[in-house]
Amino acid sequence: MGILGNGGRSHWAQLLLLLGLAFVAGLMTSLFLRIDSCKDVFTERSAEVKDPVPLPKSQAEPDLKTLPSDLLTFRNKCGEAAPVAQVRSMLLNQIFDGVSPFEGFPPPHVEPFLQKEKIKGWGSQDKVFEDLIKEVRPQLIVELGSFLGASAIHMANLSQSMGLQTLILCIDDFRGWPGFRLYTFKDIQQEHGQVMLYYQFLQNVIGTNLTNSIIPVPFSTTSAIEKLCELGIQADLIEVDAAHDFHSAWADINWAWSLLKPGVGIMFGHDYYLHVDNRGVGRAVHLFARLNGLHVQPHGAHWILRRPASPSARRSVLSDLEHLRPGKGQGASREHQGLHDRRLVQLT
């Protein structure tokens, strides 16, 4: 029988049972502890999420659902229409203290910096100018981007040759762009960083005897348009040729559209095919056309936009985009967002 009799065996069995129970108890305790510590982590994390320190409103994440319509919304109402005959004096009073900028020009300190004539532009005498002036017979033209006045002078000469008394407002900050004097325009002088572009523009207009037809509006496009809009100045023809990146062209086209005479005005611009900013000008023109139910008419290196054929066109295109906006309706997936984005930028 050995050392373990019946009584010995039952002792061993009891001992094993006790050890088993102790093992199970230990296991349970450690499990509870683990769960508890995890619970702490979860509580901490959810506390982070539940009670964030509120951001000041300006730093809060934008509500993406409202972003697209903000980006697409531009003022479209201006002051009461001003008679064209009053535009010149209105502008002289508002911008030039009632004195023509051509009067007494050039002042002695500027004269040494000027050339008798320096008129140079890009496609500034293209056929589109003649075609549109013939078609519209404009009383008032607004030009965004005038530089040395090449296109403005050409339009003024064309108008006169057609027997028109057209006034041309030349909006330009007359700063050119950084580095524009490095090569072709080395001879446009500057003094203490103040470039003589504006003065050379005045000189060119005086030299071509067009001071009755052309008035400079020497400010950024946005602020100048704002002022013209407030004054109720309405253009028969608007030429857009200022900055050529997408966002600048987009803003210029949208703001300037509010200056167009209701029913008849035409807007056109240069650099339709320019590669800058991945064809920024072309993309801006087409996006604007899509959203407003317009047709883009290419004309050489220029684009032309006319009034919509039907006023309901804009509404239907906008509701179309609304339907595709991410987060709206079923299947608001990345794919839909891609479709939405492509629709916005795709050239038609």
Ligand SMILES: C[S@@+](CC[C@H](N)C(=O)[O-])C[C@H]1O[C@@H](n2cnc3c(N)ncnc32)[C@H](O)[C@@H]1O
């Ligand atoms: C390409 S040039 C205009 C050329 C002119 N249309 C011609 O054919 O002779 C562009 C002009 O736009 C002006 N410009 C660019 N961005 C502007 C802005 N945001 N506000 C005002 N002028 C701007 C520059 O100063 C420059 O003179």
